[in-house]
Amino acid sequence: MDFALSAEQDDLAASERAWLTKHDPIAQRRRSIDDGPARIPESALKHVVESGLIGLLTSDMGGTHVDLAVLVEEHGRAASSIPLAELALATAQLEKLDHPLSALAEANAAGEEVIPLVLASVDGIPLSAEVNSTNLHISGTTAPSPGLIDATGFLVAATAANGTEIVAFVPPAADGVDVRTLDTLDLTRSWARLDFDLTVPADRWTTVPSGTIARADDALAFYRKMDALGAADRLLQQTVEYAGQRTQFDRTIAGFQAVKHHCANMALLTDASRASLWAAAVALDGTDPALRSAAVSRAAAYAGDATSTVASIALQVHGGIGFTWEHDLHLLTRRIKVDELLNGSVSWHRRRLVST
Structure with missing residues (x-):
């Protein structure tokens, strides 16, 4: 392509x-x-x-x-x-x-509301959604999502017991909603789950076409790994810059063959991740759901593993300074590690590819 x-x-x-x-x-x-x-x-x-x-x-x-x-x-x-x-x-x-x-x-x-999209975990227990007359009852727990503690409401997507896909707007102060803040490795974003056991009135929910949730799952999986790519690319740039400045035995460590190989491997993994993710982005803009899902899982599986490897190599090249609280390396590495696991882990996306 x-x-x-x-x-x-x-x-x-x-x-x-x-x-x-x-x-x-x-x-x-x-x-x-x-x-x-x-x-x-x-x-x-x-x-x-x-x-x-x-x-x-x-x-x-x-x-x-x-x-x-x-x-x-x-x-x-x-x-x-x-x-x-x-x-x-x-x-x-x-x-x-x-x-x-x-x-x-x-x-x-317009910024008058802050409403993120929230879904159930792709590899966990789905949300339970039951339609009773004009009301909708939702119960269960969503996947971890960033920024929920600052939201003015949530757009929740779920599949009802009869297979109908629905979306619902849920205010954070509604009875039966608990925003559970999570402690994660990532210190640069807030992460939370929504615990539901509430009834949503008719004016706050509606049905959507079949396939909407699958498309949303693919989109969030893609963007989670795209975020990791950005952090990995920054680590690559920081590592190359550091290697050109750090001296050992009266020469910069960038002159050592082993360090050159490390930086080259980081660049290879980053560029290959970007290529796979751009292919997934193009598929997301297309209309073929099978092609989209396969492209997203290929990209998520590769980029999730590759960006984590880039973070590990960056830490190795930086040495002791990379372990310090003052250096930004650990903040970016933490972010990448969380991106690797959420909205479908590397192993989950590999399993999905094998099963298709």
Whole structure:
């Protein structure tokens, strides 16, 4: 497959990287890292709203998954706490609804609401959803998701007992909803699960076409690994720079053959991950569900393992300094390790590929 980013997509990535460099999320996070989970800064939320990024996948904006992917990679590189993919996917889904809930799409894109998309775990127990007259009863626990503690509501997707797929808007203060904050390796984002045992009235839920949840699962799996790619690419750049500065035996360690091989392997793993993920992004923009799922699982399985390996090599080349609290390496490595496991682990995606 021949593929290259357009000039507009390159400019989009460069613009977002410039903003994130100026408003360094890691520097901001370090000031509050002992105070509790990472929160979404108001300035960052205002930026993605005013830039139109939350509404990127809506019909008015006309963006694609490839467009959103370049942004998610930049936010992964910067270790941003904004759940950009979850917000953009929720906004796009809300817009498609033939239901009064569709009005929330505009509110989400405008920053009046902060509504991420939340799903059950692909490798865990699914949510239980039962339709009783016009009401919907949801019970169970969702997959871990970032940014839930800052949300003003949640767009929850589930499959009912009769096989019908539904989406529901759930306010965080609703009876029967518990936002359970999780302690994870990742210190750059907040992670939480939603525990449900509630009845949703008719004005807050609706049915959606079959295949909607599978597409959403694939999209979140893809963006989780795209985020890891951004962090891995930053570790590659930091490692090459460090190797060119660190001296040993009166020469820079970049001159040692073993270190050269390490850096070359990091570059190979990063570039190959990017290639597989771009193929998945193109498939997400397509209409073939089998092709999409296979492309996403191939990319997630490879990139999940490869980015974790890049983080391990980066730590090895940095040596002792890489273990220190003051160095950013451990924050990016922690982020990559969590991305590796969630929305389908490497082994889960491999199993899915084998079974198809």
